[in-house]
Amino acid sequence: MARTQGSHSGITGPRVREAAVSLFAQHGYAAVSMRQIAGEVGVQAGALYNYTPDKQSLLFGLMRDHMQDVLAAYEQLEPAKDAQEALRQFVGFHIRYHLQRPDEVFIAYMELRNLTPENFAEIETLRRRYEDALEAILCRGQDSGQFSVADTKIATLAVIAMLNGVMTWYRAGGRLSLDEVELVYWDMIRKSVAA
Amino acid sequence: MARTQGSHSGITGPRVREAAVSLFAQHGYAAVSMRQIAGEVGVQAGALYNYTPDKQSLLFGLMRDHMQDVLAAYEQLEPAKDAQEALRQFVGFHIRYHLQRPDEVFIAYMELRNLTPENFAEIETLRRRYEDALEAILCRGQDSGQFSVADTKIATLAVIAMLNGVMTWYRAGGRLSLDEVELVYWDMIRKSVAA
DNA sequence: AGCATATCTGAACAGATGTTCAGATAGAAG
DNA sequence: CTTCTATCTGAACATCTGTTCAGATATGCT
Structure with missing residues (x-):
């Protein structure tokens, strides 16, 4: 038995x-x-x-795999033509991908301080690659005159922070549909970096 | 000895x-x-x-006092005349107050899940009061035609999320001064809710 | 001076922690 | 049916956990 x-x-x-x-x-x-x-x-x-092998490796494995999945999924999107289009693509991707894996995302930024220094460095490198993708878009729009931000680095972090906030309140089947949520955020972000 | x-x-x-x-x-x-x-x-x-009396009360006391301090400090600001002015005041207050007490702020939103249900409810009530203050500003601007957001509730959370992001990277004595940081964020937020 | 009280020590408690490992067990391979 | 091996159990380990409390000690009061 x-x-x-x-x-x-x-x-x-x-x-x-x-x-x-x-x-x-x-x-x-x-x-x-x-x-x-x-x-x-x-x-x-x-x-x-x-x-x-141990508890720490379990956490690290989850975080690393998640970050790699995010990057892989994003990087296989077909590149958008202009910056505005690319930003919209990024916003849509981020919201949808993250709302599909809320637990993994939550862990990936809440448990950073529980990683050993070496593990932390590796996760940060991956996170940095994702942020850099967004900053590249902002720089492109800045150069083309479509966007106007005082500081692309800060704008990058501000946009991501805003997008991450969606996970603190969004619940499937709530007041707004995924499409509506995406639209609201896109509207705000589009305007926030607009020239 | x-x-x-x-x-x-x-x-x-x-x-x-x-x-x-x-x-x-x-x-x-x-x-x-x-x-x-x-x-x-x-x-x-x-x-x-x-x-x-115990470890839980220690955490709860820190969080409750912090939230009460934030609310008290904000509520004793002299009310701004119009919505745009009020929003600017809110942004400036939030950034400056939170950067002065980064540890308390960090705890207040990272350790929510470690509170007992009753303690959690009390902290959430305080947090809600702060969010409502911002939403009231957005509603005012929406009515007056100065702002245009699809959903004031979401816009509120989006703005706060964006502002909170400043704590993850800002270090005193860094590349940007407090005034510059405030200006960059105010610029983005002002545009993001603009009509 | 000595008394009273607030404060701290040091040891103890029952139980939880991450991790290891010898031995039991079940499914796959022959 | 037997053998082999991957998988799991169950107990053990050293250490850490939050919390309690009797007794020690220094300070403030009279």
Whole structure:
């Protein structure tokens, strides 16, 4: 009757990651124990160590994979012709992608301080690549005279901060549809950088 | 020679709170132990319980006092005449006040999930009062035709999210002065809600 | 001077923490 | 059916957790 044993690597592995994502997002990395994660999966704590060398690596793996997924998804979009078009593309992509993976996104920017210095540096590099993509768009529009921002670096961070705010309140099936949300944000961002 | 004892309530009390603010902001509530806080103050862990009934109350007290301070400081500003003026005042106040207390602000929105439900509700009420102040400004400008936003509630959250982003990168003595930072953000926000 | 009180120490508590590992078990391979 | 191996259990480990409290100590008061 006891617990099932044997070969379940292909099943348990993903479930460990799913449980970790859900629990880390809900209570925070430091507040979640390996035993809680194991309990969610339906397994003893020791079994987790077949899938991660330690707790820190589990967190880091989740964050790194998420950032790489975001970058890969964004970079395979077909490049827009002009800056305005590219900015709209970025806004739409960011909102939709992030609302599809709220837990991963939440972890990726809430748990940075719980990474070891080396792991932190690696995540920051990936995040930086994403920010640079947006800054490149702003610079392009600035050069072409379509945009007018006092400082492209700050504008980049301001736009991303604004977009990230959507995750704090948006709930699927709420007052506004995804299309409406995207439109509202696009409207504000378009105007905020306009010449 | 040993540790000093006797009457130090007026000194130790604030130092406990300062240490807690600093450590919670740096590593997160769940990752900081009472012994670490005590060590920072130069006292044994048990002594902390002269100043807080428990760890949760310590966190809650810091967050509640911070939110009340923010509200009190904002509400004693003399009301601006028109909506545009009021928005500018809000932006300036928010940036300057928050950059003066980065740790408290950081805690106030990072540690919400570590509050008990009752404590969470109380903090949310205070936060809501602050957001409502901004939304009232946006509504005023919307009515007067100065502003044009698709949704005042979302615009409120978007503006605050954008402003909060300043704390993730601003460092005193950096590339830009406080005045410049305020100007850059005011420029973007003014345009983003403009008619 | 000595008394009273606020403050701190130091040890103790019950339980939780991340991690390890020998041994049990189930499915795959022959 | 047997053997092999990946997977999981269950117990153990050293250490850390928030919190309590009796006793020590210094300060303020008389």
